[in-house]
Amino acid sequence: MLKKYKFKFNTITLFLVLLLILFTFIALNMGSVNIKISSLFEEGTMESFILRKIRIPRIMGSIFVGAILSVAGVVFQTIFKNDLADSYLLGISSGATFSISLASLLGFSLQNLLALPLAAFSGSLFAAFVILLISRRNQDNLILFGISLNFLLSSLTNLFVYLNKGQRDKIIFWSMGSFSSMTTEKMLLVGVFFIITTLLIYKRNKELDILLLDEQSALSLGVNVKKEKLILLILSSLSTALAVCFCGVIGFVGLMAPHLVRTVNGPNNKQLLILAPLTGGLLMLISDTFSRTILPAGELPVGIITSFFGATLFISIAYRRKRNG
Amino acid sequence: MDNPIKTVNFTGGYPEKVVLKDLELKLPKGQLSALIGPNGSGKSTFVKYLVKDLKPLPYTLYLENKDITEIKQNENATLISTVNQTNHLPEGFSVFEIVQMGQYNQRINDKNKVLKALKLTHTLKFQNQMINSLSIGQQQMVLLARSICQNTDTIVLDEPFNNLDINHTQLLLKILRDLIKNENKTIFCIMHDLNLVLSYFDYCFLLSKNGKIYCQGKPEETITPESIKSVYNTTVNFIINPGTSKKVIIV
Numbered sequence: 001m002l003k004k005y006k007f008k009f010n011t012i013t014l015f016l017v018l019l020l021i022l023f024t025f026i027a028l029n030m031g032s033v034n035i036k037i038s039s040l041f042e043e044g045t046m047e048s049f050i051l052r053k054i055r056i057p058r059i060m061g062s063i064f065v066g067a068i069l070s071v072a073g074v075v076f077q078t079i080f081k082n083d084l085a086d087s088y089l090l091g092i093s094s095g096a097t098f099s100i101s102l103a104s105l106l107g108f109s110l111q112n113l114l115a116l117p118l119a120a121f122s123g124s125l126f127a128a129f130v131i132l133l134i135s136r137r138n139q140d141n142l143i144l145f146g147i148s149l150n151f152l153l154s155s156l157t158n159l160f161v162y163l164n165k166g167q168r169d170k171i172i173f174w175s176m177g178s179f180s181s182m183t184t185e186k187m188l189l190v191g192v193f194f195i196i197t198t199l200l201i202y203k204r205n206k207e208l209d210i211l212l213l214d215e216q217s218a219l220s221l222g223v224n225v226k227k228e229k230l231i232l233l234i235l236s237s238l239s240t241a242l243a244v245c246f247c248g249v250i251g252f253v254g255l256m257a258p259h260l261v262r263t264v265n266g267p268n269n270k271q272l273l274i275l276a277p278l279t280g281g282l283l284m285l286i287s288d289t290f291s292r293t294i295l296p297a298g299e300l301p302v303g304i305i306t307s308f309f310g311a312t313l314f315i316s317i318a319y320r321r322k323r324n325g
Numbered sequence: 326m327d328n329p330i331k332t333v334n335f336t337g338g339y340p341e342k343v344v345l346k347d348l349e350l351k352l353p354k355g356q357l358s359a360l361i362g363p364n365g366s367g368k369s370t371f372v373k374y375l376v377k378d379l380k381p382l383p384y385t386l387y388l389e390n391k392d393i394t395e396i397k398q399n400e401n402a403t404l405i406s407t408v409n410q411t412n413h414l415p416e417g418f419s420v421f422e423i424v425q426m427g428q429y430n431q432r433i434n435d436k437n438k439v440l441k442a443l444k445l446t447h448t449l450k451f452q453n454q455m456i457n458s459l460s461i462g463q464q465q466m467v468l469l470a471r472s473i474c475q476n477t478d479t480i481v482l483d484e485p486f487n488n489l490d491i492n493h494t495q496l497l498l499k500i501l502r503d504l505i506k507n508e509n510k511t512i513f514c515i516m517h518d519l520n521l522v523l524s525y526f527d528y529c530f531l532l533s534k535n536g537k538i539y540c541q542g543k544p545e546e547t548i549t550p551e552s553i554k555s556v557y558n559t560t561v562n563f564i565i566n567p568g569t570s571k572k573v574i575i576v
Contacts, residue, residue: 081413206426206429207429209418209422209426210426210429212415212418213413213414213415213426214409214413215378216372216373216376216378216407216409217407217409217413219376219377219378219398219401220376220402220405220406220407220409221402221406221426221427221429221430221471221475222398222399222400222401222402222403222429222430222475223398223399223429224397224398224399262417266417266418267415267416267417267418268417268418268422
C-alpha cells in the first residue's frame with residue numbers, strides 16, 4: 001500500500017528465511033571435522049552424534065540468541081527512544097554477568113539450568129530498573145549512564161571472577177561470549193523463551209509504535225506509558241538474561257539487526273519484530289560459524305566478532321547523529 | 326448541565342510549585358472555547374492533567390461527569406483527545422500511519438475512518454508522505470486528524486495556531502467550526518492570540534497569573550481593557566474590525 005521503501009516486507013522476509021536456511025546448511029557442513037549432512041540420518045555413528053548433539057544445538061542456539069537479543073534491542077531502542085540502546089550498552093547484560101559470577105563464586109555450577117538463569121534474571125532486572133529510573137530523569141545521556149553502569153557491574157564481576165580461583169578460566173571465556181557450551185536442553189530452553197517473549201512483545205506492536213511519540217501524546221492516545229514500558233522492559237530483560245546465562249555477553253547484535261532492518265524497511269514495529277529477529281539470528285549464525293572455524297585449532301569467542309562489527313556501526317551512527325544535530 | 330470537562334475546587338502543579346488554584350471550570354458542550362492567560366498561568370499544565378500525565382486530587386476533575394482518577398488511561402482516550410504543543414514526531418512514519426494511531430483506543434483498524442479524518446482536515450493528499458516531510462502547519466492538521474480518529478466528543482488543542490500562517494490559521498478555524506457543526510464536537514483550545522478568540526470563539530476562560538479564573542463568558546465581554554490590564558498587567562486599545570464587526574486589540 002505505502003511505497004516508502006524499495007523492497008516489500010514479504011520479499012525481505014522471504015529473502016531472510018532463505019538465507020537463514022542456506023547458512024544453516026553451510027554451518028552444518030563446517031567445523032573441525034568434515035561431515036556430510038546425510039550422516040544426520042545414520043544411527044550410532046560419530047558423525048551423526050556430532051551433527052545431532054553438537055552442531056544442531058549450537059546452530060539453532062546461536063540463531064535463537066541472536067533473535068532474542070535483536071527483539072530486546074528493538075524494545076530498548078523504542079522505550080528509551082534511542083537507536084543506540086542495546087542490552088550490552090545499557091548495562092543489562094552486565095547485570096546478568098554480575099549475578100552469575102556471584103552465583104558461581106557461591107558454588108553454583110555454570111551448567112546449572114535453574115539457579116543460574118534465576119541469578120541472571122535478578123541481575124538483569126536490577127540493571128534494567130536502574131536504567132528505567134535514570135531514563136525518567138535524564139533521557140539525553142542514557143547511553144552514557146548505561147555504559148557507566150556496565151563498567152560498575154563489570155568491575156564487581158571481575159572481582160568475583162578473580163576471587164573464584166577454581167572457575168576463573170571457564171568464567172572468563174564464558175563472559176566473552178561463546179556458544180561452545182550449548183547443549184540441546186539449553187537450545188530448547190532459549191528457543192521456547194524466545195518464542196514466548198517475542199509473542200508477548202509482538203502483541204504490543206501498536207503500543208511500541210505509539211511509544212515512539214512524545215509521552216503526552218502516547219498518554220492522550222490511550223497508552224498507559226509507565227505500565228507498558230515496565231512490561232516490555234521486564235520481558236526483554238528476562239530474555240536477555242537467559243541468553244547471557246548460556247552464552248555470555250554478546251554485544252551489539254541487538255544494535256545491528258534492528259538498525260539494518262529500519263534502514264531497509266522503516267520503523268514499523270509490527271514488521272520490525274519479525275525482520276529484526278530473522279536478521280539477528282542470521283548475523284549470529286554467521287558470526288558463530290566464523291568463530292568456530294577461523295582458527296586452525298580451538299575457537300574465538302563470538303562476542304569479539306560481533307563487538308568488532310557492532311562497535312564500528314555504533315561509531316558511524318553516533319557520528320551521523322551528531323552531524324544531524 | 327452537561328459539561329465535558331468540569332473542575333471543582335481544582336488545585337494543580339508540581340511538587341515545587343502550585344500553578345493552578347481553586348479552579349472552577351465548566352466547559353460548555355458543543356462550542357468553541359478558549360483558555361487564555363499570561364505565560365506561566367498553568368494553561369499547558371492543565372492539559373497534562375487532562376491526559377493523566379499529572380494526577381489530580383480525587384473529586385476535583387471530571388470528564389463527562391466521571392472523576393478522572395477513576396478513569397483508566399484507555400477510557401480517558403475515548404472521552405477526550407488532545408493535540409499537543411510540542412510534538413516529537415518519529416522518523417519513518419507516513420501520515421496515514423500517524424493518523425491510524427488514533428484508533429488505538431478503540432482497538433480497531435478502520436481504513437475508511439482514517440481516510441475520512443484526513444479528508445476533514447484537508448490532508449488526504451499527504452496520506453502516503455512521510456510525516457516529517459510536511460510543514461509545521463500541515464503536521465498540525467495531521468495531528469488534528471489523529472484526534473478525530475480517536476472518535477471523542479471533546480478535542481483539546483494546546484496552542485494550535487502557533488507557527489501557522491494566515492492561510493493555515495483560517496483553514497484550521499474553518500475545520501474546527503465544521504467539526505462542531507457537523508460532528509457535534511466540543512472544542513477547547515489553549516490560546517495566546519486574543520484577537521482570534523475575540524473574532525471566532527464562542528466562550529473563553531481568562532486565567533490570572535495566580536492560576537485562578539479571573540473571568541469567563543463570551544470573548545467580547547471577557548476580554549476588556551480592564552481585564553487585560555488586571556491579568557496581563559498591560560494597557561491595550563480596541564478598535565472594531567470593519568470586516569467582522571468584532572473588537573480587535575491593538576497592542
